[in-house]
Amino acid sequence: MSSEEIDTRTRILDAAWRLLEQQQGQGVKMGDIAKAVGISRQAVYLHFPNRTDLLIATLSHVDEVKGLDKRLAQLEAATNSTEMLRACVEIWGNYIPEIYGMAKAMLQTRDTDEAMAAAWDSAMNCLREVCQQIIEYLASENRLSSEWSVDQATDFFWSQLSITNWETLTKDCGWSQQQYIEKMTSMLLKVLVS
Amino acid sequence: MSSEEIDTRTRILDAAWRLLEQQQGQGVKMGDIAKAVGISRQAVYLHFPNRTDLLIATLSHVDEVKGLDKRLAQLEAATNSTEMLRACVEIWGNYIPEIYGMAKAMLQTRDTDEAMAAAWDSAMNCLREVCQQIIEYLASENRLSSEWSVDQATDFFWSQLSITNWETLTKDCGWSQQQYIEKMTSMLLKVLVS
């Protein structure tokens, strides 16, 4: 029976997540989350000191449930650097739409909230490390185009994978998920690989 | 003497602009702008109905003072499509840092303000038209890489010129303005031109 009783903290995180995705990260207030859980607004503050910490905890929660780590671990299976780059774009590119609402909310608070900025930067740094590994792998196979240093190539690769870039291409330009991944992959290969 | 007396509306716009650039678009309140002009907060509302309209008017004001139109008119002088692309990246890329604070503030309010979203989209659409012209020019010279349709190439070109992309590369990755323009130019040429 203990599996029936999900603790309130988790229910809050699930509700926050659901609302954020439903509303694309727009206008999700503490009161809305509380209402969705069925508790009072103040009760939320018994579990999270403030909105920022709740959002950050939601990100960890989602990463855990969705298993980003596991997905990225698949990269090890790649037999060469370009395969790894392809796989990375596909895994990350397909992850973005699943976390878009939450990411959007975090990006919005980031500008005015020091703690959020730090949390976001640290999350994005994980992605950057993956990018860097791939670029280094590429360089070790002597396939990194001569115009790039490892650092700059990493910068470029990582910047292309930004959520706002995905947003521009899919939401503003109307690209399908498949188009995004295909175009992004072939573009990166063309630019980075000699 | 009439040239001495700058009207209050203009002084508000100048102050808003100055503060926005000074503070990189962060935390510029109506009261701050009023104080900078030397009038009461309420007096600002005698000239602009709300913050959004003030920001939008500031954008027009800056565009006018900085002469973006004039700068983009230089594109006509290009003798071929790739020269035009180069010139476009240089002109726009060098324009971004001059309007960054304002743009940042607009992007922030965009998410919660319908009117701002519309104004921003329309401003960005001007840039998009320039991008499209260049891609069409490229296509007319049979130099558009075969993997791209005109529309998709325009989408990609335009998305690369986004302010957030510039922000990521220069602010987060530490690229210099010159590096940004050089890398962006050579990347776009490599990807788009056959």
Place this chain on the structure above:
DNA sequence: TAATCAACTTGACATCGTGTCAATTGACAC
């Protein structure tokens, strides 16, 4: 059975920024 404790509730309140309203002042024009 009674005391205790944790989770939660209710209601009130502070803070901050935007936007509104009413009454007033001072200068300039006719």
Place this chain on the structure above:
DNA sequence: GTGTCAATTGACACGATGTCAAGTTGATTA
């Protein structure tokens, strides 16, 4: 002198976050 216009002062409403105090409820424990 009267009207008008730009600006001023001060008060206030609103929405969202966050805090605080006092009370309820249900399960555990002495």
